[in-house]
Amino acid sequence: MSFLAQTAEDPSPESIPGAADGRAHLFNDRTAESYRRSVTDGVGLVASTVARTERPFTGVTPGELAPEISGIDLEQPLGDPSAALKELERVYLKDAVYFHHPRYLAHLNCPVVIPALLGEAVLTAVNSSLDTWDQSAGGTLIERRLIDWTAERIGLGEAADGIFTSGGSQSNLHALLLARDEACKLVEKEAAASGEPVPPKSEILPRLRILTSQASHFSVKKSAAILGLGYEAVISIPCDQDRRMRTVALARELDRCRQENQVVMAVVATAGTTDFGSIDPLPEIAELCSRHGSWMHVDAAYGCGLLASPTRRHLLDGIERADSVTVDYHKSFFQPVSSSAVLVRDRVTLSHATYHADYLNPERSAKNLIPNQVDKSIQTTRRFDALKLWLTLRVMGADAVGALFDEVVDRAAEGWGLLDADPRFEVVTEPQLSTLVFRYVPGDDSDPDLVDRANLHAREALAASGEAVVAGTVVDGRHYLKFTLLNPETSLRDIAFVLDLLAEHAGQYLALHIEPELSHSRAS
Numbered sequence: 001m002s003f004l005a006q007t008a009e010d011p012s013p014e015s016i017p018g019a020a021d022g023r024a025h026l027f028n029d030r031t032a033e034s035y036r037r038s039v040t041d042g043v044g045l046v047a048s049t050v051a052r053t054e055r056p057f058t059g060v061t062p063g064e065l066a067p068e069i070s071g072i073d074l075e076q077p078l079g080d081p082s083a084a085l086k087e088l089e090r091v092y093l094k095d096a097v098y099f100h101h102p103r104y105l106a107h108l109n110c111p112v113v114i115p116a117l118l119g120e121a122v123l124t125a126v127n128s129s130l131d132t133w134d135q136s137a138g139g140t141l142i143e144r145r146l147i148d149w150t151a152e153r154i155g156l157g158e159a160a161d162g163i164f165t166s167g168g169s170q171s172n173l174h175a176l177l178l179a180r181d182e183a184c185k186l187v188e189k190e191a192a193a194s195g196e197p198v199p200p201k202s203e204i205l206p207r208l209r210i211l212t213s214q215a216s217h218f219s220v221k222k223s224a225a226i227l228g229l230g231y232e233a234v235i236s237i238p239c240d241q242d243r244r245m246r247t248v249a250l251a252r253e254l255d256r257c258r259q260e261n262q263v264v265m266a267v268v269a270t271a272g273t274t275d276f277g278s279i280d281p282l283p284e285i286a287e288l289c290s291r292h293g294s295w296m297h298v299d300a301a302y303g304c305g306l307l308a309s310p311t312r313r314h315l316l317d318g319i320e321r322a323d324s325v326t327v328d329y330h331k332s333f334f335q336p337v338s339s340s341a342v343l344v345r346d347r348v349t350l351s352h353a354t355y356h357a358d359y360l361n362p363e364r365s366a367k368n369l370i371p372n373q374v375d376k377s378i379q380t381t382r383r384f385d386a387l388k389l390w391l392t393l394r395v396m397g398a399d400a401v402g403a404l405f406d407e408v409v410d411r412a413a414e415g416w417g418l419l420d421a422d423p424r425f426e427v428v429t430e431p432q433l434s435t436l437v438f439r440y441v442p443g444d445d446s447d448p449d450l451v452d453r454a455n456l457h458a459r460e461a462l463a464a465s466g467e468a469v470v471a472g473t474v475v476d477g478r479h480y481l482k483f484t485l486l487n488p489e490t491s492l493r494d495i496a497f498v499l500d501l502l503a504e505h506a507g508q509y510l511a512l513h514i515e516p517e518l519s520h521s522r523a524s
Helices: 003-008 019-023 032-052 062-070 081-091 114-126 138-154 168-193 201-207 219-226 247-259 282-292 303-308 347-353 363-367 386-395 398-421 448-465 492-523
Strands: 161-165 208-213 234-237 263-270 295-300 324-328 340-344 425-427 435-440 469-475 478-484
Touching (some): 032 114, 138 303, 138 340, 138 386, 168 201, 168 347, 201 208, 208 247, 303 324, 398 425, 398 435, 435 448, 448 469, 478 492
Parallel strands (some): 208 263
Antiparallel strands (some): 469 478
């Protein structure tokens, strides 16, 4: 029997239970109009929800929302996209946290620009995977062009390269993987040159150290653990009063490591710490790394918006001397999650992440100059997230993006002025970027622990009200509040309004608790 005869006897979709219904939902030439209607309805629902959103949050609690979602029977499909959207409005959109609102002041979540949302719609429907050329074609070249553009903005040189990632944590992990293997290669090379036995990697790893500031991102320690070095391989360098790495302390630690036969595989400088927005002294750190032969990584996940700034690019001076750089476009380029990248000065170092699989990216592909992005990446399957940034630059231009970031930095400076002049609050440091760390302080000598609790209460009460969302952190063992400004629509009036609410909540808490605590103290 011929192949065509065999296939003619295959059962039709209609004879397979559920197959016909399932095929009706596949996106293809026959269902294009259905796709258009469904997506239009979904976009319309989101647009109308955002248009009428008056607060960044409803204040819903996990206990209130969990029964709504756990009560949905996933074995009973609704069948109708309209019904599913109506349900989604009830269990998600109604209580979502809306970063576009000017009184969302909490984490490093930015409002997003419309060209990027257009890119998201396109890339999701086409569903390119950016691991190999035969799955992405033009998408590969667009991503590579954006990597080149970013490397040019940083100033890494002609040999630079990089790859898009899922976020800053993965970018930092990727960079430290490369730094680790470069350090091991150097130790092996030095041993061979001196005529000593080349030590196995298992003997080198315990000697490796990563130096970074006390204010750096936790992903540095997490990366060390994932890479088999352990948390203890990360040495924290003290910061100055502006929460920037002290280079005198860094120089001292570099010397100590050398004397104790430890290998500094990387110095991680931060261009925009998560808590304070502080930028480490990059030129001085670069000079120390050059002198000691250490890999310099710059975590610019937050501060990368300065690369497009028409007025503040100089704050990143020294970043061009880095061996690797993390950038998060979904923080300060106003892109939807996820949109991040890691870049390196020397593209050859990316080979430490290369593995050739016969079914995917065989070695002959590289020899034939086929541009398979998986050769550079920790991930295999990757979304075409670069398209969002591409359309943003093609529609708006880099200067417009940078000007938006400049606005939030300006607003943070104005907010610092408000806080510094307000006796109800103490502020930790004047911001370099757009983060303000402060706390409510009563005018008396209240118990510091009680003041801690008052600040924690103020944050929680504010979130429960839905009027605003702010973050919190710990500074020198005490609880502080934090504004992270990433929305150009946030006004000084918004900041003042939220400060008044925080002071009110904290003051009410203290009024309720000071007298009982004093009475308890007297009784004791």
